[in-house]
Amino acid sequence: MGRRIADVSTPARLAGPGEGLGPDELALATRNHGLPLEAMRYDVTPPGLHYVLTHYDIPHVLDEAAWRLTVNGRVRRALSLSPAQLRTYPAVTTRVTLECAGNGRALLTPRPVSQPWLVEAVGTADWTGVPLRVLLREAGARPGAVDVVFTGADHGVERGVEQDYRRSLPLPIATGDDPEVLVAYAMNGGPLPPQHGSPLRLVVPGWYGMAQVKWLRDITVLDTPFTGFQQSVAYRIRQDPEEVGEPVTLIAPRALLIPPGFPDFMSRTRVVAPGTVAVEGRAWSGRAPVAAVEVSTDDGQAWHPAELEPDHGHRWAWRRWSFLWSAVPGDHVLSVRARDGAGNTQPAEQPWNRGGFANNLVQRVPVFCRAPA
Amino acid sequence: MGRRIADVSTPARLAGPGEGLGPDELALATRNHGLPLEAMRYDVTPPGLHYVLTHYDIPHVLDEAAWRLTVNGRVRRALSLSPAQLRTYPAVTTRVTLECAGNGRALLTPRPVSQPWLVEAVGTADWTGVPLRVLLREAGARPGAVDVVFTGADHGVERGVEQDYRRSLPLPIATGDDPEVLVAYAMNGGPLPPQHGSPLRLVVPGWYGMAQVKWLRDITVLDTPFTGFQQSVAYRIRQDPEEVGEPVTLIAPRALLIPPGFPDFMSRTRVVAPGTVAVEGRAWSGRAPVAAVEVSTDDGQAWHPAELEPDHGHRWAWRRWSFLWSAVPGDHVLSVRARDGAGNTQPAEQPWNRGGFANNLVQRVPVFCRAPA
Numbered sequence: 001m002g003r004r005i006a007d008v009s010t011p012a013r014l015a016g017p018g019e020g021l022g023p024d025e026l027a028l029a030t031r032n033h034g035l036p037l038e039a040m041r042y043d044v045t046p047p048g049l050h051y052v053l054t055h056y057d058i059p060h061v062l063d064e065a066a067w068r069l070t071v072n073g074r075v076r077r078a079l080s081l082s083p084a085q086l087r088t089y090p091a092v093t094t095r096v097t098l099e100c101a102g103n104g105r106a107l108l109t110p111r112p113v114s115q116p117w118l119v120e121a122v123g124t125a126d127w128t129g130v131p132l133r134v135l136l137r138e139a140g141a142r143p144g145a146v147d148v149v150f151t152g153a154d155h156g157v158e159r160g161v162e163q164d165y166r167r168s169l170p171l172p173i174a175t176g177d178d179p180e181v182l183v184a185y186a187m188n189g190g191p192l193p194p195q196h197g198s199p200l201r202l203v204v205p206g207w208y209g210m211a212q213v214k215w216l217r218d219i220t221v222l223d224t225p226f227t228g229f230q231q232s233v234a235y236r237i238r239q240d241p242e243e244v245g246e247p248v249t250l251i252a253p254r255a256l257l258i259p260p261g262f263p264d265f266m267s268r269t270r271v272v273a274p275g276t277v278a279v280e281g282r283a284w285s286g287r288a289p290v291a292a293v294e295v296s297t298d299d300g301q302a303w304h305p306a307e308l309e310p311d312h313g314h315r316w317a318w319r320r321w322s323f324l325w326s327a328v329p330g331d332h333v334l335s336v337r338a339r340d341g342a343g344n345t346q347p348a349e350q351p352w353n354r355g356g357f358a359n360n361l362v363q364r365v366p367v368f369c370r371a372p373a
Numbered sequence: 374m375g376r377r378i379a380d381v382s383t384p385a386r387l388a389g390p391g392e393g394l395g396p397d398e399l400a401l402a403t404r405n406h407g408l409p410l411e412a413m414r415y416d417v418t419p420p421g422l423h424y425v426l427t428h429y430d431i432p433h434v435l436d437e438a439a440w441r442l443t444v445n446g447r448v449r450r451a452l453s454l455s456p457a458q459l460r461t462y463p464a465v466t467t468r469v470t471l472e473c474a475g476n477g478r479a480l481l482t483p484r485p486v487s488q489p490w491l492v493e494a495v496g497t498a499d500w501t502g503v504p505l506r507v508l509l510r511e512a513g514a515r516p517g518a519v520d521v522v523f524t525g526a527d528h529g530v531e532r533g534v535e536q537d538y539r540r541s542l543p544l545p546i547a548t549g550d551d552p553e554v555l556v557a558y559a560m561n562g563g564p565l566p567p568q569h570g571s572p573l574r575l576v577v578p579g580w581y582g583m584a585q586v587k588w589l590r591d592i593t594v595l596d597t598p599f600t601g602f603q604q605s606v607a608y609r610i611r612q613d614p615e616e617v618g619e620p621v622t623l624i625a626p627r628a629l630l631i632p633p634g635f636p637d638f639m640s641r642t643r644v645v646a647p648g649t650v651a652v653e654g655r656a657w658s659g660r661a662p663v664a665a666v667e668v669s670t671d672d673g674q675a676w677h678p679a680e681l682e683p684d685h686g687h688r689w690a691w692r693r694w695s696f697l698w699s700a701v702p703g704d705h706v707l708s709v710r711a712r713d714g715a716g717n718t719q720p721a722e723q724p725w726n727r728g729g730f731a732n733n734l735v736q737r738v739p740v741f742c743r744a745p746a
Contacts, residue, residue, distance in 0.1 A: 004743075005741070009638075020394050021398070026402065030402060030491050032406075047564050048425070049566075050421075052421070055638050057632075058411050058412065079423050114639065118401050118403050158639070173692060193419055194422070262529045263529050264531065265429065266382065266487065271381055297542045368381050
């Protein structure tokens with residue numbers, strides 16, 4: 001023997017210069033998937049087009065009626081609730097844009113070896129459930145409570161640590177109403193699909209995906225800060241592995257455009273005809289409402305204001321923007337960038353961190369405008 | 374200028390020795406996605422877990438009521454049918470396992486540079502629609518008809534050729550009833566999702582995915598063999614680019630197992646505890662019903678019969694199989710292989726072709742059995 005469970009893990013590492021994607025990154029890319037960018041045409045992402053990132057396996061829930069969500073720890077009254085009981089609470093539906101904290105990782109140099117997202121790890125859904133603060137009020141956090149820990153049913157190993165997927169929120173966030181955190185049991189009006197956390201999941205509007213614990217089975221109130229793997233080891237902004245690092249929290253502003261025209265199958269280069277091209281896309285920020293969107297058609301030299309639609313009452317969802325481009329024959333690079341009301345912007349050159357988290361580098365879409373017909 | 378539309382394409386090529394996946398392959402891998410193998414637990418694949426391969430973009434269908442399916446060419450009476458009109462025909466529902474013709478491509482040496490599937494480009498759905506033979510009888514193929522061409526609304530460039538996605542079937546297949554080809558308007562009892570061909574698609578049970586034309590808008594009967602790009606250039610089994618090659622048609626037998634235990638996030642290595650491990654999976658063949666499934670727990674040295682479930686009346690769907698494994702501590706490789714009633718089997722060493730088509734190499738799943746607790 002001699003081999004231990006820790007040995008099945010590969011350590012965190014950076015790809016070498018020019019190193020293409022390896023079989024481990026490919027195995028993640030074929031399991032998880034992004035939003036095909038043309039699906040940004042829908043306000044609410046249809047089932048199967050919303051991005052999915054699963055750390056371990058999608059748990060097998062044989063009997064939803066037997067599922068229990070427990071609320072434990074530093075509370076006056078522990079709770080144990082079935083999905084059916086949760087449906088008896090007043091329901092709240094919130095439209096939320098979710099984005100993986102590792103979105104953009106595969107474009108970094110050097111590339112952190114992990115799930116290799118380009119820019120498409122995003123999606124928007126109507127989530128229905130019970131506000132977390134309602135459940136925590138019923139359970140009653142006792143004095144000294146600081147963190148609330150959420151445990152999912154997905155189980156695996158990561159860098160040698162066997163674990164259930166587990167993340168925490170500070171008590172003021174968990175009991176707050178801006179954003180209002182949900183324990184959700186429905187997506188777009190239907191039951192949660194297996195890959196989106198059936199039967200119960202957390203939805204934390206404005207936060208990156210690592211906070212959105214799926215297959216939620218336990219909520220524990222702690223009187224000490226939570227230091228689990230996904231809180232203290234993973235999902236930290238670090239330059240060096242020894243740093244404590246800053247936690248990944250709210251989604252940085254990002255705008256993406258739907259690549260116009262039609263693509264080449266393999267290069268994905270776009271082809272348009274000369275004339276007016278309606279360019280559109282979405283913009284979002286978890287830090288403050290989006291304030292402005294600008295488009296460049298010359299690879300970031302000049303920037304032009306795009307028309308930004310109102311949020312139609314959906315503060316936590318992406319907003320549609322549009323721009324009319326007068327395309328002339330030749331090669332072009334389209335880009336778009338968002339600024340939010342707190343002054344957060346998107347960089348033209350990518351800040352780098354070891355985990356490849358919280359990237360919001362400006363998107364670049366090469367487009368070939370053909371000669372007139 | 375000087376640049377032409379053909380120049381946006383990258384030519385077909387093979388990866389060099391040790392060459393990792395490039396940005397173009399990654400762009401395809403993040404758009405398209407496979408079946409997370411644990412989803413083989415479901416007889417019918419839930420929405421969003423079925424594999425998806427889109428050559429170009431998912432078309433934007435603004436008004437389904439305005440969609441028309443035309444039946445043209447060498448027919449006595451041309452047809453033009455709306456999705457609503459198609460729903461007035463007697464409906465047929467067939468459970469079908471679909472698999473991409475390129476499944477397994479990324480495991481080939483040398484690797485054809487294209488959509489980089491490992492083994493997971495598969496899924497099973499209940500498809501509802503009108504038998505194609507009913508529509509072709511109504512239109513009446515005229516004497517001399519040989520091929521029936523299906524045109525989708527997805528448009529793009531591929532190796533320099535601008536095209537709508539277009540494939541054909543020989544007339545006897547198109548008008549036959551074994552398999553019965555469907556013009557489908559529903560998947561698993563609901564409307565087709567955009568990425569699965571909304572509002573109409575072809576379903577050809579037993580054939581690889583390239584035949585399953587999505588966003589179907591035209592059916593043309595020809596009196597000469599169809600020689601379009603996707604028929605004569607792509608989807609051919611060739612050793613050399615100059616060969617005419619053999620067409621890719623029926624799905625070769627394949628069995629896959631659900632990786633047991635739990636995974637490491639990055640290496641995807643599986644961990645199980647010692648003792649009896651229930652191993653299960655699915656097996657299918659488009660060429661003849663699956664006749665036997667065997668499992669190996671020692672990397673293909675010894676093979677043991679698995680228990681194969683009956684097809685429950687679903688000839689064109691995968692069948693569940695199971696096997697009890699007595700796991701002992703240490704490293705193991707699990708494999709499974711299927712044989713169909715026509716004697717087709719799965720190779721232990723991969724035959725190679727330039728396009729990476731119709732692979733059915735035996736799956737290998739490394740498993741670490743931990744020491745007793």
